[in-house]
Amino acid sequence: MNDVTEGVxxxxxxxxxxxxxxxxxxxxxVEGIEAICAExxxxxxxxxxxxxxxxxxxxxxxxxxxxxxxxxxxGPGLEIALTTGEVRPDEGGAPCAxxxxxxxxxxxxxxxxxxxxxxxxxxxxxxxxxxEWLPE
Amino acid sequence: xxDPHSSGEPRRVNHPGEVIEPRxxxxxxxxxxxxxxxxxxxxxxxxxxxxxxxxLGITTAGVRLGGGSFTQFSYYTGYEDPTGYxxxxxxxxxxxxxxxxxxxxxxxxxxxxxxxxxxxCHAIFLDAEGNTLGGHLIPGECIIGPGxxxxxxxxxxxxxxxxxxxxxxxxxxxxxTKGAAQ
Numbered sequence: 078m079n080d081v082t083e084g085v086x087x088x089x090x091x092x093x094x095x096x097x098x099x100x101x102x103x104x105x106x107v108e109g110i111e112a113i114c115a116e117x118x119x120x121x122x123x124x125x126x127x128x129x130x131x132x133x134x135x136x137x138x139x140x141x142x143x144x145x146x147x148x149x150x151x152g153p154g155l156e157i158a159l160t161t162g163e164v165r166p167d168e169g170g171a172p173c174a175x176x177x178x179x180x181x182x183x184x185x186x187x188x189x190x191x192x193x194x195x196x197x198x199x200x201x202x203x204x205x206x207x208x209e210w211l212p213e
Numbered sequence: 214x215x216d217p218h219s220s221g222e223p224r225r226v227n228h229p230g231e232v233i234e235p236r237x238x239x240x241x242x243x244x245x246x247x248x249x250x251x252x253x254x255x256x257x258x259x260x261x262x263x264x265x266x267x268x269l270g271i272t273t274a275g276v277r278l279g280g281g282s283f284t285q286f287s288y289y290t291g292y293e294d295p296t297g298y299x300x301x302x303x304x305x306x307x308x309x310x311x312x313x314x315x316x317x318x319x320x321x322x323x324x325x326x327x328x329x330x331x332x333x334c335h336a337i338f339l340d341a342e343g344n345t346l347g348g349h350l351i352p353g354e355c356i357i358g359p360g361x362x363x364x365x366x367x368x369x370x371x372x373x374x375x376x377x378x379x380x381x382x383x384x385x386x387x388x389x390t391k392g393a394a395q
Contacts, residue, residue, distance in 0.1 A: 095245040097273065097369040097389045099238045102382065103225045113239050125367040126275020128321045128335050130291070132224050153226065154291040154301045156349055158319035158335040160277075179317065179337045181347025183291045185307065187337045198223050201301070202386045204321045204333060204374060206275030206367055208245070 093209035094119070100203040106131065106157075107174050107194045113207065114164050114172035121210040124162030124176065129203030131155050134180045136190025147196075150188045154200045155180040160189075163210075226300055230381040240389040242370025246271065250364045252357055258283070259320065259352040262364060263330030266322055271368040272330070276320035281362035286313040286355050288336070288348035299383045306351060309340035312358055318350065322366075323374030323387045331376055333387065 096117060100109040106129075114122055134150040134157065159178040167173040176192045248269065252261045266274055292304035318336035325331040334350040374387035 095242045095367070095370050095372070097240050097242070097372040097374060099374070099386065099388055101233065101236045101238075102228055104236050105223075109237055112237055116237075117239065117241055126277060126319050126321055128319050128333050132226050135223075152291075153224070156291065156335045156347060158317070158337075160317055160319070179335070179347060181290065181335070181337065183304070185288075185290055185346040185348055187345050187347035189337075196223050198225060200226050201228075201382050201384055202379075204323075204387050206321070206369055208367065 088212050090210055090212040093211045096205070096207045096209070098205040098207065100129070100199050100205065102199050102201060104199050105195050106197050106199060106203055107176055107192055109199070109203070110162070110164065110174045110176065110205070110207070111172045113205075114174075119164065119209045120166045120170065120172060121212060122164040122172070122207050123210055124159050125206040125208050127159035127162065127178075127203065127205045129157055130200040131157055131180065131197045132200045134188065135193040135196035136180070136188060137193050138190040147193055148188065148190060150180050150182060152182065152200065155182055228300055228382045229298070230383060233381045238389055240372040240391050242372045245370040246368045248366045248368070250366060252362045252364065254357055254359050254361055256357050257353055258355040258357055258362065259332040259334055259350060261357070262320060263322055263332055266366060267330055271366065272322075272324055273369040273373045274322045274366040275369070276322060276364050276366045278320070278362060278364040279315055279317045281360060282312040282314050282358035284311055284356050284358045286311055286338075287351045289351060290348045303349070306354070307348065309344070309346060310342055312341055314339040315362070316345070321374065321387065323376065325376045326385065328375070
């Protein structure tokens with residue numbers, strides 16, 4: 078087994094408030110979730126569940142770094158589900174979201190990746206349960 | 214709807230109704246509850262989730278699940294609304310060959326206009342021929358197969374998502390409301 082004691086980040090804490098939200102059409106989902114956190118003074122959070130639709134999707138794939146590339150999935154009206162997402166403070170302390178998930182088009186074709194900031198506008202609605210994370 | 218991505222700007226949708234403010238609706242609860250559920254073989258996924266959670270006093274929750282299979286399964290995709298009443302509507306039901314294997318599904322549970330349980334589920338799954346597909350699962354038509362299915366639910370505490378007509382989109386949509394008894 079590889080030694081993984083170096084480079085590991087451990088953060089203890091507990092979960093706090095629960096936010097239940099709806100985002101209306103034509104809002105970028107990354108920026109929308111950040112706005113929800115900013116309005117409620119939440120610096121760290123985890124997405125518990127999120128279902129909705131986007132007009133088109135732009136997903137980052139390729140494993141990050143030099144291999145990262147953007148994949149455009151054309152709509153209109155892609156079904157989406159966030160599978161993983163967290164909000165952390167940026168260098169200035171503002172909430173910054175990274176969201177990973179799935180989209181499906183009207184032909185049932187499925188795609189996955191990280192939602193690129195500013196490029197994924199809600200189509201009909203986005204429903205969200207998000208929970209605050211309070212680091213020790 | 215304008216030409217996609219020619220300017221680099223994301224396309225925007227034009228719904229039939231007037232734009233309603235605010236664009237983001239949020240309600241906050243100080244506490245919630247996390248629950249692990251195992252739904253048995255033969256249960257309907259979405260109606261089963263609604264029933265079990267309501268029996269626990271949970272009327273609104275976010276649910277995550279994956280793995281397991283279905284002996285009966287149907288789903289919707291998006292579809293052009295021929296009437297123009299909405300920008301899109303649901304397709305006729307798709308019936309992929311079963312057993313269908315669930316990869317990942319996310320569910321939002323809330324209340325309909327009459328305060329009965331209502332679910333909204335999007336999933337990625339494999340049909341019996343190995344095709345990876347995605348769509349909107351249909352309540353009452355996704356029957357869990359052998360081994361059951363595990364689900365993790367986070368209740369929204371003292372907040373509900375309740376569906377009502379949204380005049381901007383002409384869909385009945387979930388809206389967060391304060392004051393649920395949970």
